[in-house]
Amino acid sequence: MITRRQLLGYLGGVAAMGVGLPLLGGTTEPGTLIPSLLPLPTPFRARLPIPRTLTPGRHPEHPGADYYEIVDQVVAHEIIPGVKTRLWAPGGTFPGPTIVSRSGRPTVVRRINRLPVPTVNHLHGGHVPADSDGFPTDLVFPLDYEPEHESMAGMPMVEDPSAVTTVGHRDYVYPMNQRAATLWYHDHRMGATGTDVWNGLAGFHLIRDDEEQALPLPSGDRDIPLMVADRSFNRDGSFRSPDTAMDGALGDVILVNGAPWPVADVHACRYRLRLLNASNARRYRFALGGLPFVQIGSDGGLLERPLTHSTVDVAPAERFDVIVDFSGHQGRSVTLTDELDGGPIMRFRVGDPLPDRTDVPDRLSEVPLLRREQAAVIREFAFQKGPRYWGINGELFDPTKPIATPRLGEYEIWRLVTDFHHPVHLHLAQFQVLSRNGKGPGPADAGWKDTIDLRPAEVAEIIVRFTDYRGRYVLHCHNLEHEDMAMMALVTVV
Numbered sequence: 001m002i003t004r005r006q007l008l009g010y011l012g013g014v015a016a017m018g019v020g021l022p023l024l025g026g027t028t029e030p031g032t033l034i035p036s037l038l039p040l041p042t043p044f045r046a047r048l049p050i051p052r053t054l055t056p057g058r059h060p061e062h063p064g065a066d067y068y069e070i071v072d073q074v075v076a077h078e079i080i081p082g083v084k085t086r087l088w089a090p091g092g093t094f095p096g097p098t099i100v101s102r103s104g105r106p107t108v109v110r111r112i113n114r115l116p117v118p119t120v121n122h123l124h125g126g127h128v129p130a131d132s133d134g135f136p137t138d139l140v141f142p143l144d145y146e147p148e149h150e151s152m153a154g155m156p157m158v159e160d161p162s163a164v165t166t167v168g169h170r171d172y173v174y175p176m177n178q179r180a181a182t183l184w185y186h187d188h189r190m191g192a193t194g195t196d197v198w199n200g201l202a203g204f205h206l207i208r209d210d211e212e213q214a215l216p217l218p219s220g221d222r223d224i225p226l227m228v229a230d231r232s233f234n235r236d237g238s239f240r241s242p243d244t245a246m247d248g249a250l251g252d253v254i255l256v257n258g259a260p261w262p263v264a265d266v267h268a269c270r271y272r273l274r275l276l277n278a279s280n281a282r283r284y285r286f287a288l289g290g291l292p293f294v295q296i297g298s299d300g301g302l303l304e305r306p307l308t309h310s311t312v313d314v315a316p317a318e319r320f321d322v323i324v325d326f327s328g329h330q331g332r333s334v335t336l337t338d339e340l341d342g343g344p345i346m347r348f349r350v351g352d353p354l355p356d357r358t359d360v361p362d363r364l365s366e367v368p369l370l371r372r373e374q375a376a377v378i379r380e381f382a383f384q385k386g387p388r389y390w391g392i393n394g395e396l397f398d399p400t401k402p403i404a405t406p407r408l409g410e411y412e413i414w415r416l417v418t419d420f421h422h423p424v425h426l427h428l429a430q431f432q433v434l435s436r437n438g439k440g441p442g443p444a445d446a447g448w449k450d451t452i453d454l455r456p457a458e459v460a461e462i463i464v465r466f467t468d469y470r471g472r473y474v475l476h477c478h479n480l481e482h483e484d485m486a487m488m489a490l491v492t493v494v
């Protein structure tokens with residue numbers, strides 16, 4: 001079997017393949033299962049970890065900003081009882097520590113690389129200048145990097161004269177001129193994002209603002225971020241490599257905040273759960289034992305009005321902010337399950353009620369509906385498989401050749417055509433879904449989105465407007481194996 005690294009090597013860079021590739025048919029799985037080689041742990045034994053929230057500091061180079069330092073490092077952690085897993089851990093944990101920013105107040109994150117490989121950090125959902133977006137070739141090399149040990153995966157195979165690399169660390173500067181939302185950070189290294197994220201380079205970055213804080217929503221320890229990610233393990237506890245699953249790596253152990261099928265003790269009252277699918281390729285259809293999910297937010301923050309779902313489909317990189325009411329369930333266990341796989345995700349043990357002053361107002365925020373007539377440009381992007389790669393409009397990722405050059409401030413409609421499950425993610429701008437297969441948006445499409453869950457042989461239209469920052473960004477599939485096998489394109493905002 002050819003691995004992604006070999007493939008990128010064979011291609012030796014960028015090959016323009018012909019457009020008009022045939023559609024794949026009949027595939028319903030978003031990837032290939034990589035089975036673990038050790039006995040799987042018993043579900044609901046591990047406690048749900050909550051990633052620690054960092055306290056901001058100050059830095060003289062960045063006056064007025066909240067400043068953070070995160071050291072990306074190798075640690076060994078017991079995820080499966082009895083064995084240790086080597087992680088590439090931001091700040092020493094997986095998930096990495098949570099950053100909480102205030103809307104309107106700049107945040108600077110210094111990422112210090114003490115890993116054996118280069119890194120690139122992307123703030124997913126961030127509205128940030130191009131030089132802090134984590135462009136896939138803007139590598140941060142470790143101080144003692146020896147490229148001969150990692151030549152295929154570590155170095156970009158394509159010459160990119162515009163890449164801005166650093167050694168040791170990089171300061172990512174985020175203006176935070178955006179509304180409250182559940183963002184996350186993760187690695188974005190060209191050709192190796194799947195491996196880097198699978199090994200641990202991911203964490204939450206939340207933004208809060210006055211509008212959201214004025215709402216009577218559950219907060220404090222009743223506002224729980226849940227990073228759901230599947231992984232597979234070798235006999236010695238190390239992660240199996242996702243590298244060989246060219247259509248997407250599926251693990252057989254579901255981690256929530258880094259723990260396998262954990263359990264959380266909750267009170268019999270309302271909670272806010274920030275659901276993030278940080279899996280490389282797996283899609284989930286979350287269900288909660290018959291309890292409804294009251295969705296209050298999407299990728300880009302609050303919805304205008306809450307939406308009630310019995311299940312929610314969450315593709316890689318999507319976020320769903322939901323309110324769950326455990327009142328009336330004291331003394332019971334409520335299990336979060338995946339209806340697509342039929343397996344559990346985690347369990348909530350419901351304890352005593354608390355006096356609950358929270359509420360979910362009928363009106364949460366204002367989300368102005370973008371209209372088709374506002375768009376000046378229509379573009380079409382076909383996400384399709386080639387013989388040995390994944391491409392967009394028949395092209396492999398070329399960091400020097402833009403697939404689109406949208407003008408700052410103009411509305412555009414993008415038609416996204418697919419052959420397979422492709423969670424399509426756009427950097428810089430949040431968009432709205434206009435249609436799917438000629439009909440209206442789907443139940444998971446409400447609000448501002450930065451990732452859309454496209455199903456096989458689907459055509460979706462999104463409307464988007466790039467504002468504030470010119471420069472190099474990317475459009476790509478967030479199935480990380482597809483992304484690494486070149487299903488990504490340069491979008492240069494002009």
Ligand SMILES: [Cu+2]
Nearest residue numbers: 422477479482
């Ligand atoms: Cu894809």
